[in-house]
Amino acid sequence: MVKKIATRDAYGNALVEFGSDNKIVVMDADLSKSTKTELFKKQYPERFLNMGIAEANMMTAAAGMASCNKIVFASTFAMFASGRAYEQVRNSICYPALNVKIGATHAGITVGEDGASHQTIEDIALMRVLPNMTVISPADAVETRAAVKTAIETDGPFYIRLGRLAVPVINDENDYKFELGKGVLVSEGADVTIVCTGYMVSQTIEAGKLLEKEGIKPRIINIHTIKPIDKDILIKAAKETGAILTVEEHSIIGGLGSAVSEVIVENCPVPVKRVGINDKFGKSGKPDELLVMYGLTPENIAIKAKELLESKKNK
Amino acid sequence: MEIQKLKELKRYATIIRKDIIDQVYSAAAGHPGGSLSCADIVSVLYFKEMRIDPKRPHWEDRDRFVLSKGHCSPALYGALAERGFIPKEDLLKFRQASSYLEGHPSMKLIPGVDMSTGSLGQGISAAVGMALAGKLDGKDYRVYSILGDGEIEEGQVWEALMCAAHYKLDNLTVFLDHNGLQIDGKITDVLSPEPVKDKFEAFGLKVIVVNGHEHQQIVEAIDEAKKTKGKPVMIVAETVKGKGVSFMENEAGWHGTAPNKEQRDKAIAELDDLLAKLEVE
Numbered sequence: 200m201v202k203k204i205a206t207r208d209a210y211g212n213a214l215v216e217f218g219s220d221n222k223i224v225v226m227d228a229d230l231s232k233s234t235k236t237e238l239f240k241k242q243y244p245e246r247f248l249n250m251g252i253a254e255a256n257m258m259t260a261a262a263g264m265a266s267c268n269k270i271v272f273a274s275t276f277a278m279f280a281s282g283r284a285y286e287q288v289r290n291s292i293c294y295p296a297l298n299v300k301i302g303a304t305h306a307g308i309t310v311g312e313d314g315a316s317h318q319t320i321e322d323i324a325l326m327r328v329l330p331n332m333t334v335i336s337p338a339d340a341v342e343t344r345a346a347v348k349t350a351i352e353t354d355g356p357f358y359i360r361l362g363r364l365a366v367p368v369i370n371d372e373n374d375y376k377f378e379l380g381k382g383v384l385v386s387e388g389a390d391v392t393i394v395c396t397g398y399m400v401s402q403t404i405e406a407g408k409l410l411e412k413e414g415i416k417p418r419i420i421n422i423h424t425i426k427p428i429d430k431d432i433l434i435k436a437a438k439e440t441g442a443i444l445t446v447e448e449h450s451i452i453g454g455l456g457s458a459v460s461e462v463i464v465e466n467c468p469v470p471v472k473r474v475g476i477n478d479k480f481g482k483s484g485k486p487d488e489l490l491v492m493y494g495l496t497p498e499n500i501a502i503k504a505k506e507l508l509e510s511k512k513n514k
Numbered sequence: 515m516e517i518q519k520l521k522e523l524k525r526y527a528t529i530i531r532k533d534i535i536d537q538v539y540s541a542a543a544g545h546p547g548g549s550l551s552c553a554d555i556v557s558v559l560y561f562k563e564m565r566i567d568p569k570r571p572h573w574e575d576r577d578r579f580v581l582s583k584g585h586c587s588p589a590l591y592g593a594l595a596e597r598g599f600i601p602k603e604d605l606l607k608f609r610q611a612s613s614y615l616e617g618h619p620s621m622k623l624i625p626g627v628d629m630s631t632g633s634l635g636q637g638i639s640a641a642v643g644m645a646l647a648g649k650l651d652g653k654d655y656r657v658y659s660i661l662g663d664g665e666i667e668e669g670q671v672w673e674a675l676m677c678a679a680h681y682k683l684d685n686l687t688v689f690l691d692h693n694g695l696q697i698d699g700k701i702t703d704v705l706s707p708e709p710v711k712d713k714f715e716a717f718g719l720k721v722i723v724v725n726g727h728e729h730q731q732i733v734e735a736i737d738e739a740k741k742t743k744g745k746p747v748m749i750v751a752e753t754v755k756g757k758g759v760s761f762m763e764n765e766a767g768w769h770g771t772a773p774n775k776e777q778r779d780k781a782i783a784e785l786d787d788l789l790a791k792l793e794v795e
């Protein structure tokens with residue numbers, strides 16, 4: 200059995216692990232039990248600030264603190280971090296390029312039972328369009344830990360997209376090297392490329408196993424840094440495999456699929472198909488049921504990859 | 515306060531008012547009304563109260579100022595120029611593509627600007643963040659901010675004030691530029707935030723009401739704010755929008771309109787008269 204850990208848990212643990220520096224402050228908006236910033240609060244109560252259910256103020260106050268040489272992690276659900284406080288993130292954090300790290304948990308439909316109002320499927324689109332913003336969508340607990348460490352070490356605004364659901368740990372903590380802005384080659388096939396991010400990386404790895412059973416060798420690329428995106432790995436894959444499927448737990452509009460398409464269309468046009476949420480809202484349900492309903496399963500990813508492969512052959 | 519200092523503050527306020535007119539005139543754009551109404555507060559902050567050093571705009575222990583009503587940048591830029599943070603001649607490039615003097619204050623571009631503002635309701639939260647950082651670090655710097663009275667219709671302002679009171683930010687002093695006007699008319703006609711004093715008190719702030727054009731009163735209020743423990747202080751400054759230029763006073767139309775050449779000359783002549791009077795006083 201693979202070990203499963205939610206990336207929000209890894210986030211809370213990483214804040215404790217790397218949070219000894221007095222410059223680090225963690226803010227939350229009455230969700231510290233859910234975002235796991237409560238772990239930091241227990242360890243460093245003097246540097247934890249509950250800002251209440253007032254996300255707009257939290258984001259701008261985080262900017263104000265960052266202007267005084269603090270590294271501020273501001274956490275709430277991704278829905279409210281990217282949506283409710285969007286303009287605060289834009290004008291008070293990104294425009295002055297302040298050192299605020301947004302730890303946005305409960306992204307995507309795997310939030311589950313809370314339903315559409317809490318399932319942001321637009322946040323990657325909203326955050327990556329902002330100048331000065333770095334957007335990271337870690338695949339698992341190991342990558343999350345590394346992302347938090349990197350965010351602390353790198354000056355400027357970060358958006359770290361995290362999930363509620365416990366997801367497989369696919370990376371090995373001991374030899375994992377996180378490189379900001381560099382995609383990870385998960386498997387080396389050449390029939391078709393599947394580019395994925397977040398929890399969809401482990402789903403895609405499972406899809407890869409299904410495809411291999413049918414003699415298809417996909418190249419799988421994990422894009423943990425959505426912005427700045429790794430153009431080189433994408434262009435190389437386009438040249439060598441001739442077709443790209445993108446997979447994300449996000450709207451097909453504006454997210455990973457769009458970011459990849461932008462690179463491919465400008466540099467090396469090949470067919471691109473996008474798997475994601477098809478311009479719809481989420482709904483309540485168990486995460487696993489929702490993944491099936493919205494087509495974010497290994498089976499559906501494999502079907503879409505085969506369709507793309509067929510269309511490539513027929514050209 | 516000595517008579518001499520008081521006279522100096524009045525003189526600087528008038529010079530800043532001239533700077534405001536010239537910036538908005540040369541840009542043919544900008545916000546004279548609200549800039550003129552806060553010029554006296556700004557002059558007290560920059561020429562008496564704030565611990566700042568034009569040679570070290572990023573000095574860690576400096577007092578901070580956040581112009582939450584960022585559209586009144588001409589007042590701030592005037593003060594920064596007169597105080598030596600930026601060259602005075604640059605003011606005439608206000609809002610031009612070749613200049614760093616953005617329409618609304620940008621901390622990345624302009625020495626002495628502590629926070630980028632312009633989107634109303636946000637600056638006050640940034641000031642709260644700075645005050646929180648000061649408390650956390652055990653520093654003695656103070657944080658000042660100016661809010662517009664239309665601006666406080668923004669919900670975020672009240673989030674920020676709740677937060678300031680909750681964390682007992684007695685290192686934070688906020689001014690309300692209570693000029694009674696916003697773009698579309700009287701604040702009481704558009705969406706009344708009144709009674710402001712009661713609301714601020716209910717939110718846990720200590721409130722001091724002053725005439726926002728009387729330097730002596732502004733100074734005394736700040737002194738009282740500095741002595742106040744355990745609470746942020748709100749200084750409600752009763753002001754006149756367009757103050758100092760007869761035809762701009764109390765006219766909502768001068769919120770965001772630049773004067774033409776004739777109007778500019780008239781405004782400057784009035785302010786020069788005032789300066790001459792201050793000299794002989």
Ligand SMILES: Cc1ncc(C[n+]2csc(CCOP(=O)(O)OP(=O)(O)O)c2C)c(N)n1
Pocket residue numbers: 545547548549551583585632633634635661662663664665666691693695696697755769
């Ligand atoms: C969030 C936001 N909404 C609208 C505006 C446009 N705007 C600029 S100034 C202004 C009126 C401000 O009135 P007030 O706060 O009373 O300022 P003052 O009278 O001191 O100029 C408005 C609506 C803005 N800058 N920010």
Ligand SMILES: [Mg+2]
Pocket residue numbers: 548662663664691692693694695696
């Ligand atoms: Mg007003």
